[in-house]
Amino acid sequence: MANPEHVMGVVGSYPLLVALWLLPLLGAVLCWAFGPQLKRAAGWIATAIAFVAFGLTLASWGAGTQSLNGALGADQPLVRWMPGFHLGLLLDPLSLLWACIITGVGALIHLYSIGYMEGDSAFARFFAYMNFFLFAMLTLVLSDNFVGLLIGWGLVGLASYFLIGFWFYKPSAVAAARKAFVINVAGDVGIMFAIFLIVQKTGSIGFGNAFAAADTYGPTLLLAICISLFIGAAAKSAQVPLHTWLPDAMEGPTPVSALIHAATMVTAGVYLIARCAPLWSHDGNAQLLVGTIGGVTALLGAVLGMVQWDIKRILAYSTMSQIGYMIMGVGVGAYEAGVAHFFTHAFFKAQLFLGSGLIIHALSNEQDVRRMGGLRKRLPFAFIAMLVGVLAICGIPGFSGSFSKDAVIQGALDHGHPWLYAVGIVTAGMTAYYMFRMLFVTFFGAYRGDIDPSELGIRHPEFAGTSLHAPDGAADHHHAPAWLMNVPVAILIVPSIFAGWLLYGGANSPWHHFFDPQFGVGAIARIPIPELTTTLVTLAFVAVGIFVAYLRYGTKSARAAAVERLRRESLGMSPILANAFYFDVALDALFVKTSEALGRLVSRVLDPHVVDGSVREAVIVTQWSGALARSFQTGLVRAYAVFLAVGIACFAAFYAFHGVH
Amino acid sequence: MATSFAGVPIFDYEALASILFFIGLAGAIARRNPLVMLMSIELMFNAANLAFIVFARAWLNNAGQIFAFLVITVAAAEAAIALAIVVVVFRSAPQVDVDDVRVLHG
Amino acid sequence: MISFWVIAVVLVVSALWTVTARRPIYSVVSLLLNFAALATTYLILHAEFLAVMQMIVYSGAILMLFVFVIALLNSGIAPIVLGRDRVPLAPAAAVALAAVAFIATTIAAAHAPAIVPIASHSPLGEVGRGNVFGSIGDFGQALFLSRLLPFEVTALILMVAVIGVVLLAGDLTPYVPTRRRAERARRALREAILREGK
Numbered sequence: 001m002a003n004p005e006h007v008m009g010v011v012g013s014y015p016l017l018v019a020l021w022l023l024p025l026l027g028a029v030l031c032w033a034f035g036p037q038l039k040r041a042a043g044w045i046a047t048a049i050a051f052v053a054f055g056l057t058l059a060s061w062g063a064g065t066q067s068l069n070g071a072l073g074a075d076q077p078l079v080r081w082m083p084g085f086h087l088g089l090l091l092d093p094l095s096l097l098w099a100c101i102i103t104g105v106g107a108l109i110h111l112y113s114i115g116y117m118e119g120d121s122a123f124a125r126f127f128a129y130m131n132f133f134l135f136a137m138l139t140l141v142l143s144d145n146f147v148g149l150l151i152g153w154g155l156v157g158l159a160s161y162f163l164i165g166f167w168f169y170k171p172s173a174v175a176a177a178r179k180a181f182v183i184n185v186a187g188d189v190g191i192m193f194a195i196f197l198i199v200q201k202t203g204s205i206g207f208g209n210a211f212a213a214a215d216t217y218g219p220t221l222l223l224a225i226c227i228s229l230f231i232g233a234a235a236k237s238a239q240v241p242l243h244t245w246l247p248d249a250m251e252g253p254t255p256v257s258a259l260i261h262a263a264t265m266v267t268a269g270v271y272l273i274a275r276c277a278p279l280w281s282h283d284g285n286a287q288l289l290v291g292t293i294g295g296v297t298a299l300l301g302a303v304l305g306m307v308q309w310d311i312k313r314i315l316a317y318s319t320m321s322q323i324g325y326m327i328m329g330v331g332v333g334a335y336e337a338g339v340a341h342f343f344t345h346a347f348f349k350a351q352l353f354l355g356s357g358l359i360i361h362a363l364s365n366e367q368d369v370r371r372m373g374g375l376r377k378r379l380p381f382a383f384i385a386m387l388v389g390v391l392a393i394c395g396i397p398g399f400s401g402s403f404s405k406d407a408v409i410q411g412a413l414d415h416g417h418p419w420l421y422a423v424g425i426v427t428a429g430m431t432a433y434y435m436f437r438m439l440f441v442t443f444f445g446a447y448r449g450d451i452d453p454s455e456l457g458i459r460h461p462e463f464a465g466t467s468l469h470a471p472d473g474a475a476d477h478h479h480a481p482a483w484l485m486n487v488p489v490a491i492l493i494v495p496s497i498f499a500g501w502l503l504y505g506g507a508n509s510p511w512h513h514f515f516d517p518q519f520g521v522g523a524i525a526r527i528p529i530p531e532l533t534t535t536l537v538t539l540a541f542v543a544v545g546i547f548v549a550y551l552r553y554g555t556k557s558a559r560a561a562a563v564e565r566l567r568r569e570s571l572g573m574s575p576i577l578a579n580a581f582y583f584d585v586a587l588d589a590l591f592v593k594t595s596e597a598l599g600r601l602v603s604r605v606l607d608p609h610v611v612d613g614s615v616r617e618a619v620i621v622t623q624w625s626g627a628l629a630r631s632f633q634t635g636l637v638r639a640y641a642v643f644l645a646v647g648i649a650c651f652a653a654f655y656a657f658h659g660v661h
Numbered sequence: 662m663a664t665s666f667a668g669v670p671i672f673d674y675e676a677l678a679s680i681l682f683f684i685g686l687a688g689a690i691a692r693r694n695p696l697v698m699l700m701s702i703e704l705m706f707n708a709a710n711l712a713f714i715v716f717a718r719a720w721l722n723n724a725g726q727i728f729a730f731l732v733i734t735v736a737a738a739e740a741a742i743a744l745a746i747v748v749v750v751f752r753s754a755p756q757v758d759v760d761d762v763r764v765l766h767g
Numbered sequence: 768m769i770s771f772w773v774i775a776v777v778l779v780v781s782a783l784w785t786v787t788a789r790r791p792i793y794s795v796v797s798l799l800l801n802f803a804a805l806a807t808t809y810l811i812l813h814a815e816f817l818a819v820m821q822m823i824v825y826s827g828a829i830l831m832l833f834v835f836v837i838a839l840l841n842s843g844i845a846p847i848v849l850g851r852d853r854v855p856l857a858p859a860a861a862v863a864l865a866a867v868a869f870i871a872t873t874i875a876a877a878h879a880p881a882i883v884p885i886a887s888h889s890p891l892g893e894v895g896r897g898n899v900f901g902s903i904g905d906f907g908q909a910l911f912l913s914r915l916l917p918f919e920v921t922a923l924i925l926m927v928a929v930i931g932v933v934l935l936a937g938d939l940t941p942y943v944p945t946r947r948r949a950e951r952a953r954r955a956l957r958e959a960i961l962r963e964g965k
Contacts, residue, residue, distance in 0.1 A: 635766025637759045641690050641698075649865025669771045677775050681782050683866045688786030696791045696837060700798050703829065704782055707805055710817075718812045721891060721900055723909040726814050727917075730910070733817075733824050734921045738928035740829045744836045745935040757840055 006208030008144060009075030009090050010068045017063065017076050017089055020056035020099070021142055023049050024134035031131060035124030042124035043114040046131045050107035053134065057099045064096035065514070072517050075144055084204035090144030093518045097339065098141040098264075098271055101346045105263050106134050108488035112354055113255040115484030116361060126166060130259070133159035137264050141271055145205045146195045149272070153191060153232065156265050157184035163260060164252040176248035183245045187235025191272075194228035197221060211278035219283065226279060226286035230293075233269030237323050239297045244583050246320055250312040254360060257312060258353035262319050263346040270323065270342050273330045277519055281333060290331030291412065295423040298324030300581070302430035306437070307577045309458075309570065310367050311356050314438050318393065319349060321427060325408050328420055334411025335519040340511055341404035344499050348392035348401060351492040355385040358485060359442070366449065369438060370456040370566050374447040383443050385489045390439050392496045394432040394542050397535065400500030407503060410534045425534075429541030436549035441566070445559035448566075455563055457570025674715040681708035695747045695759045699740065706736045770811070777804045791837050795830055802826045813891065813901035 027049035031042045038045065063074040073092025080086050091099070110130060117126050136159050140152025157180075165177030199205060201221060202213045217225070233239070238246035249261050260266070273280060273290065280287055301321030308314045322345050329338025359375065359382050360367055376383045388399075395402040409424035448456060502511045552558060558565060579585065632643070685708060688701030710729040717725025751757050781801040788794045802825050809818035891900045898904045910918055 633766065635763035637695075637698075637762060638690055638693070645686055645690065646865065649869065652869050653865065673771070673775075677778065679866075679869065680779060684779070684782040684786055686866075692786065694791055696833060696840075697786070697788075697794050700785055700791075700794050700833065703798065703825070704785060704801070707802070707825070710821075711805060711808065714809055714812050714814045714817060717814065718901075723900075723905065724914075726817055726901065726906060727909055727914050729814070729817055730820060730906075731917055731921055733820055735924060737824055737829055738924050740832060741928050742931045742935070744832055745932040748836060748839060748936050751840055 006206065006212040007071065007075050008206075008208045008211075009073035009092055010066055010071045011075045011077060014060065014063055014074050014076045014089070014091070016056050016060050017074060017091055017142070018078075020053050020060065020103075021089060021135070021138050023053050023056070024131040024138065027131035028128045028135060031124045031128035035128065038124055040114075040123065042127045043110070043117070046127035047107065047110040047114060049131060050103060050110045050134060053138075054100070054103035054107050057096070057103050060091055061096065064091040065093055067517055084199075084202075084206075084209070085147070086145065086206060087148050088144045089142045090207070091142065093514055094271070094274055094339070095141045097343065097514075098267075099138060101343065102134060102137050102141070102264050105346055105350050105492075106130075106259055108491055109255050109259045109263075109350065109354070112258075112357070112485050112488040113253075115482075116255055116357055117253065122166070126163075126253070129159060129162045129166070130255075133163065133260060133265070137268070140268055144207055146191075146198065146207070146210065147205045149275075150188065150191050150195065153236065153268065154188055156268060157181055157188070157236075160184070160249070160260055160265055163256040164249050166252055166256065170251065172248075173251040176245070176251040180245040180249050183235050183242050187232040187242065190228045190231025190235070194225045194232070197225050197228065207275065211276075214278045214282050217279075217282075222279065222283045223286055226276075226283055227289070229272060229276060229279075230286070230290055233272045233327070234293065235269075236272075237266050237269030237327060238320050239269070239293050239324065239327055240300055241583060241587070243297060243300075243320055244580070244587060247313050247316045247580070250310070250316050254312070254353060254357035257316070258350045258357070261316065262349040262353050266319065266323055267326065267342050267346070270326045270330055270338060273327065274335050274339055274519075277330075277335050280331070287332055287415075288417070291328050291417055291420050294324045294326070294328030294331050295412075295420045295427075296324070297321065298328060298427045299423055299430075300324075302427045302434065304577065304580055306430060306434040307573055308434075309370055311359070311369050311372075311438065311442065312353075312367055314369075314434065315349070315352055315356060318352075318431065318435065321431060322349065322393070325405060325424065325427075328424065329408040329411055332412050332415040332417055332420065334408060334415060336512060336515045337404065337407035337411040339515065340500075340503055341408050343502075344392070344400035344404045344496075347492055347495040347499055348389045348399075351385055351489060351496050352389035352393070354485070354489050354492065355382050355389060358382040358385070358489065361485070363449065368458060369441045370458060370570070371449050371451070372442045372447070373445045373449075373562060374443070376443040378447070381486060381489075385493060386439065386443070388493050388496050390435045392500075394435055394546070395428055395538060396542070397539065399497055400495065402535070402538075403500030403503040406531065406535050406538060409538060410531050413534070421534075425538050425541050428538050429545040432542040432545030433549045436546050437553055440549060440553035440559075441562075444554060445562045448563065451563060455567060457567035671715065671719055675712065678708045678712040678715065681705075681711065693758050693760055695751065695757060696744075698759060699743050699747070703736060703740065706732060774804050774808055774811075777801075778808075792834070795833050795837065798833075799826055799830055802830070813899075815895070815901055816903050816906040817901075 027046050031038065031046055035042055060074070066072075066074065073090060073096070075088055075090050077086060077088040079088075110127070113126065113130065117123055120126065133156065136152055136155035138152075140149055140156055143149045143152060161177045161181040164180055165174050167173050195205065198210050201217060202209050204210070214222075231242075235242045246261060246266070250257055252261075280290070298321045301317045301319075301324055305314055305317035305321060308317060322341070326338045326341050326345070329335070329341060331338075359372070359379060362379055362382070363372070366372070392399040392401040395405045405424075405428060409421055409428070412420040412424055503509050553562075553565075576582070682705055685701045685704030688704065689698050692698055692701065710732055713725040713729040713732070715725075717723065717729075750762060778801060781797045781804065784797040785794045785801065788797065802821060806818040806821045806826075809815070809821060893899065896902065
């Protein structure tokens with residue numbers, strides 16, 4: 001089965017690429033090994049490495065976009081093993097974009113973290129984990145074969161486990177980390193299965209070979225591969241029904257939430273689908289499935305985001321919803337749109353999280369919005385940052401989010417899914433509602449931090465989502481210079497507003513020119529609704545959402561009666577929404593309970609009775625057979641005579657029946 | 662092959678030999694006196710000899726008679742040694758009972 | 768015909784009495800009767816040398832051995848006992864079953880096809896005539912010509928038996944002719960031992 005190697009990029013030697021990939025690993029090892037000695041310097045080293053990696057990514061721009069005889073991008077072979085099993089690095093427009101976001105936004109978040117994690121007892125360990133995450137994510141996006149991707153996939157899950165459970169003395173954090181890891185591993189199995197199928201068919205793990213043979217798979221095999229891959233993507237990107245880990249993952253520090261659970265790790269699923277575009281383009285059923293699940297997740301995330309009280313959980317559900325958009329986009333075949341939404345989302349979501357981190361940090365780890373209010377005057381910079389992010393995510397024209405979101409919605413229509421088109425528009429309205437709800441409750445009205453929590457409807461103040469720094473130095477840590485946290489946020493304001501303009505111009509936009517050689521699949525408009533109509537309709541829904549939020553939380557009377565209103569809403573929330581549609585309960589009953597029952601069965605029945613029992617039985621059988629053999633040795637002459645006679649009788653019978661010869 | 666001599670079918674001679682053999686066997690198993698055991702064994706030898714002689718006559722083959730002769734010789738040797746053993750073992754025993762010899766028990 | 772049945776009855780009855788007699792000496796006597804009947808049977812079956820051998824060796828030597836040993840030993844009365852705790856019952860039952868099976872197969876074999884015999888050198892003739900089947904001449908020719916090796920081996924066996932008996936039950940003290948000399952030898956041995964002891 002030795003097919004000729006189809007390589008996707010121009011094969012050569014790219015030392016910058018290898019350096020870009022390995023540098024964060026070096027940083028991680030340094031911070032791990034010399035953490036106690038480095039102390040605060042660990043943060044600066046890690047941040048510097050992240051910035052250098054970003055520079056190397058930009059320096060590799062030319063190599064990444066080169067095109068030669070049908071090969072696109074740069075391919076750096078690393079390990080040549082068996083025929084068909086070669087590991088290497090691939091830098092083409094898709095992975096170049098992801099690498100830029102990973103290292104660029106990652107570097108800014110590293111800088112922010114130096115200020116945010118100030119005083120934490122495990123400062124160096126945090127930066128080791130962050131750099132390790134950069135390395136893992138780069139492995140994922142830079143691999144030119146499925147196995148390398150899977151390795152990166154697993155390492156990223158590991159990094160997420162490390163970082164969610166960073167404050168490991170908090171039981172809730174440990175539980176959340178474990179939950180995230182288990183669900184991620186379930187996704188890993190899906191990808192492994194897909195690799196098995198691909199290797200069986202093509203005999204190779206490389207992307208090039210797998211995609212070149214896309215015509216020969218046959219519908220069943222192709223659907224199986226796509227579904228297996230999507231299981232992995234759904235687990236990593238928190239799509240229904242494997243989404244339950246994402247809200248709990250907010251137990252980690254805010255920079256972690258910003259980098260991993262907003263900008264990069266959860267978008268790995270989007271990357272996977274975009275990378276395997278040749279496979280998906282051949283199978284309409286898989287596309288329908290993926291698109292539908294993306295749409296459902298977007299809707300579900302928006303619905304649940306409307307009833308959350310923890311500022312980070314609002315943002316978590318909003319992430320889930322926006323990734324639903326991305327998955328919907330790349331699922332139906334609108335690859336450029338989906339990837340564009342990833343691009344803009346990375347900026348404004350990172351900014352929203354970092355802005356919320358500013359608030360949390362300023363209010364000494366208060367995360368419940370019910371106890372905030374009136375922060376517009378106290379934290380003006382945070383207000384401006386969050387406002388920009390909210391405007392971007394709502395898709396207000398001119399801000400980045402509108403370009404990409406409209407592109408996704410239009411793409412759903414263009415590829416023949418009118419229902420997803422409708423879902424996208426409705427969800428946009430809901431997004432506007434809950435984002436502005438958060439804005440109004442947090443920044444407007446009077447400050448409610450001094451009011452008794454039960455008056456606001458908070459039943460368990462200690463579980464109201466307050467994050468915890470390390471016990472030592474929590475109360476009296478000297479504040480880091482404000483610029484460490486403010487500068488990255490300020491820097492992010494620019495792309496949050498302007499990044500979307502890269503899509504301006506449709507088919508003539510710079511975005512399209514960048515990605516045309518990569519995807520090159522056009523869209524056929526089945527229902528000819530022009531883009532302008534889409535934009536206007538979406539805007540109408542968004543305006544309705546904003547207006548409803550204003551009516552409920554923003555009017556003068558609403559602000560005055562805020563305490564009353566909040567309490568009524570908290571206490572009157574229906575249990576379905578409070579339990580997030582019982583997904584957690586269902587998964588627990590299906591998998592956790594059965595595993596526990598199986599464990600009990602093995603430990604109480606199988607182990608003592610079957611395993612130990614068989615050992616005992618062996619002993620008993622040996623003793624019994626020995627006793628039986630011993631019973632013949634009576635010492636009695638006459639008994640021996642009888643035995644002799646029996647033997648003779650046997651001989652005689654044998655000869656009588658068979659004859660002498 | 663002759664099936665009868667003087668009107669007696671061979672089967673009768675075979676049956677006679679078998680009956681004598683099993684009487685001897687029963688005696689060897691059931692009696693506790695070692696001497697009677699040995700005599701029962703001699704009885705078994707003779708039953709076998711009878712069978713040999715009968716078939717030698719039936720097939721007019723000397724080999725049967727010669728083998729019977731050898732059996733007599735070996736039986737004599739065996740009886741001598743067996744009696745010597747009996748004498749040694751039971752020289753000072755109060756009762757001559759083979760069941761009392763249980764040295765091989767285990 | 769009649770003679771066969773008479774002899775058969777004698778054989779069976781004497782065998783039964785051998786096995787079941789209360790005293791061993793009765794067993795010996797009935798065994799003697801059994802051997803005599805057997806010798807007669809051999810004569811009928813044209814095996815005259817064997818008949819004589821049977822009487823001389825078996826009745827004259829072996830049974831006499833038995834008599835001497837009975838006289839030497841303290842033979843008590845040992846009735847037939849099949850104690851349940853002494854002889855395993857299952858093998859005894861198996862033996863009985865085997866006996867039945869053997870007789871049954873013998874019956875079956877009676878109808879088996881004949882085996883081609885190897886004819887002897889001499890023809891069949893009256894008992895007592897020379898050079899007929901079963902006569903001394905015929906027997907001797909067969910024994911010393913074609914079956915010489917087994918004959919020599921039995922000689923070896925007999926020698927081994929004699930040595931064995933002497934080792935087992937013999938008195939190995941050296942032979943002294945008269946009683947007086949025996950007394951003198953014993954006294955000399957005692958004094959030598961006492962002298963050495965000093």
